[in-house]
Amino acid sequence: xxxxxxxHCLQNQMRAGDLSAQSVLQGxxxxxxxxxxxxxxxxxxxxxxxxxxxxxIDQAIQRGDNLENKPLLGIPVAIKDNIAQLDQPxxxxxxxxxxxxxxxxxxxxxxxxxxxxxxxxRANLDEFAMGSSTETSFHGVSRNPWDKDxxxxxxxxxxxxxxxxxxxxxxxxxxxxxxxxxxxxxxGCVGLKPSYGRVSRFGLTAFASSLDQIGPLTLKVEDAAxxxxxxxxHDPKDSTSVKAPSEDYVSGxxxxxxxxxxxxxxxxxxxxxxxxxxxAIDGAIKTLENLGALICPISLPHTEFAIATYYVICTAEASxxxxxxxxxxxxxxxxxxxxxxxxxxxxxxxxxxxVKRRILLGTYVLSSGYYDAYYLRAQKVRTLIRQDFERAxxxxxxxxxxxxxxxxxxxxxxxxxPLQMYLTDIFTISANLVGNCGISIPCGFSExxxxxxxxxxxxxxxxxxxLLQVAYAYEQATQxxxxxPL
Amino acid sequence: MHYVARLARLNLTEEExxxxxxxxxxxxxxxxQLQSVxxxxxxxxxxxxxxxxxxxxxxxxxxxxxxxKALENAPLQANGLFMVPKIVE
Numbered sequence: 001x002x003x004x005x006x007x008h009c010l011q012n013q014m015r016a017g018d019l020s021a022q023s024v025l026q027g028x029x030x031x032x033x034x035x036x037x038x039x040x041x042x043x044x045x046x047x048x049x050x051x052x053x054x055x056x057i058d059q060a061i062q063r064g065d066n067l068e069n070k071p072l073l074g075i076p077v078a079i080k081d082n083i084a085q086l087d088q089p090x091x092x093x094x095x096x097x098x099x100x101x102x103x104x105x106x107x108x109x110x111x112x113x114x115x116x117x118x119x120x121x122r123a124n125l126d127e128f129a130m131g132s133s134t135e136t137s138f139h140g141v142s143r144n145p146w147d148k149d150x151x152x153x154x155x156x157x158x159x160x161x162x163x164x165x166x167x168x169x170x171x172x173x174x175x176x177x178x179x180x181x182x183x184x185x186x187x188g189c190v191g192l193k194p195s196y197g198r199v200s201r202f203g204l205t206a207f208a209s210s211l212d213q214i215g216p217l218t219l220k221v222e223d224a225a226x227x228x229x230x231x232x233x234h235d236p237k238d239s240t241s242v243k244a245p246s247e248d249y250v251s252g253x254x255x256x257x258x259x260x261x262x263x264x265x266x267x268x269x270x271x272x273x274x275x276x277x278x279x280a281i282d283g284a285i286k287t288l289e290n291l292g293a294l295i296c297p298i299s300l301p302h303t304e305f306a307i308a309t310y311y312v313i314c315t316a317e318a319s320x321x322x323x324x325x326x327x328x329x330x331x332x333x334x335x336x337x338x339x340x341x342x343x344x345x346x347x348x349x350x351x352x353x354x355v356k357r358r359i360l361l362g363t364y365v366l367s368s369g370y371y372d373a374y375y376l377r378a379q380k381v382r383t384l385i386r387q388d389f390e391r392a393x394x395x396x397x398x399x400x401x402x403x404x405x406x407x408x409x410x411x412x413x414x415x416x417x418p419l420q421m422y423l424t425d426i427f428t429i430s431a432n433l434v435g436n437c438g439i440s441i442p443c444g445f446s447e448x449x450x451x452x453x454x455x456x457x458x459x460x461x462x463x464x465x466x467l468l469q470v471a472y473a474y475e476q477a478t479q480x481x482x483x484x485p486l
Numbered sequence: 487m488h489y490v491a492r493l494a495r496l497n498l499t500e501e502e503x504x505x506x507x508x509x510x511x512x513x514x515x516x517x518x519q520l521q522s523v524x525x526x527x528x529x530x531x532x533x534x535x536x537x538x539x540x541x542x543x544x545x546x547x548x549x550x551x552x553x554x555k556a557l558e559n560a561p562l563q564a565n566g567l568f569m570v571p572k573i574v575e
Contacts, residue, residue: 348497
């Protein structure tokens with residue numbers, strides 16, 4: 001493997017004519033060829049189309065075109081298969097959409113193209129992004145590059161595995177309750193969930209609209225900052241995207257973090273936290289202290305109710321969003337004698353088990369007679385959780401927690417117990433409920449087996465610059481070697 | 487469970503009714519803990535993490551997907567239309 005795969009280093013070589021976009025892509029294609037059959041990280045690859053994009057970039061460089069405004073020039077990027085890419089499949093890892101071809105580009109996809117990225121393939125996920133392991137994918141589970149008997153996490157597990165195995169140098173994921181950060185932690189890469197409203201979701205298949213956010217997965221913090229700069233910004237096509245311009249997320253990296261106040265929520269350091277994860281996090285806290293950060297204890301008293309709140313709200317929203325899959329305008333269809341029978345049969349056979357379970361749960365909590373007790377109540381507890389964060393952020397700049405309570409689990413270990421699966425989201429879901437930005441970065445390994453451990457930093461909404469600055473400072477101070485044993 | 491499945495327009499097999507019924511019940515049991523949270527009357531529900539309201543756009547004609555592209559993914563189509571089962575006898 002090429003020693004330095006950072007965007008910065010590769011682009012310098014490409015712009016100087018020492019390296020072609022085609023050869024960078026070929027390196028990725030070779031690794032895909034060698035390992036994707038065992039990892040199943042990418043579920044669709046159009047190598048010819050990708051090579052065509054790389055050829056065009058090389059020609060533009062040779063012609064001497066002005067390429068200054070192309071922060072991702074020649075960088076191979078994979079896209080989670082729930083984000084639209086013109087004329088490519090978008091299956092959402094569901095039988096429901098197994099033949100769906102995107103009729104347009106998502107706003108983020110178009111932004112990647114304009115920034116010079118080479119779109120290299122479609123990444124596996126849990127069906128409609130519902131899951132924490134990719135085990136609910138219609139295309140089969142993806143494997144963790146560090147240990148193929150283990151899951152890569154989810155729902156953006158294909159994106160994380162693809163980045164970790166260097167099938168691509170960046171990937172897009174979507175994060176509704178931790179679906180970028182959790183797989184990044186399990187696979188030893190960087191995963192950034194931007195603040196709610198920071199990135200347009202036009203062209204993302206909606207799961208839970210008050211929680212979903214698109215973000216990057218990369219090997220390095222600086223690369224994630226660059227990708228965020230490309231995809232962030234207001235989009236009239238997404239009415240929830242916020243009218244704040246995309247900022248320069250890169251130039252603040254490298255500024256020192258002396259005096260930065262970092263809070264440790266006491267509710268996140270409790271029983272059930274794997275001792276090796278705890279040890280790695282303690283090590284990270286020391287590193288940040290040595291860099292001049294001030295560590296303070298804080299409290300988020302309603303933490304214990306976050307998972308229950310989340311699973312009411314996300315299933316309610318999912319049951320509404322997935323009503324569009326009715327077998328009429330697109331996707332899978334089973335005939336029926338009347339429209340009702342057609343809907344029932346189409347949805348009964350087109351959706352997988354986890355999706356059906358969530359639709360049922362969401363329909364129940366929204367149904368007449370239960371709405372107040374479940375949905376309205378959850379929305380009020382969501383307010384209390386938000387107030388917890390607002391109060392805590394009066395005292396600190398950022399929060400530090402483990403990303404997940406343990407390292408990657410084995411295939412099948414939690415597949416038959418949905419509640420156990422949901423509980424792995426405990427540290428990540430609050431950021432979605434509140435709209436905070438969050439990032440997971442590698443902070444060490446468990447010993448036996450050797451698996452990556454991730455730490456999570458969370459910042460106030462729209463304070464990605466600060467988040468990235470501290471993540472970068474930590475990364476530079478530690479330089480964990482993140483090469484999976486492939 | 488039969489009632490909720492009907493509301494959700496989901497055909498379930500008998501086996502699915504049994505397994506999902508008990509799983510949903512288990513999850514609802516976990517969710518019941520929300521009943522124990524103290525919530526005073528001043529607490530408003532949060533529907534959306536970032537406060538915003540009435541987002542509008544200029545009322546202007548813009549290009550949209552053309553008919554052929556819009557029909558490309560239709561399971562059944564004819565004469566530029568989506569085909570559906572008979573609705574009115």
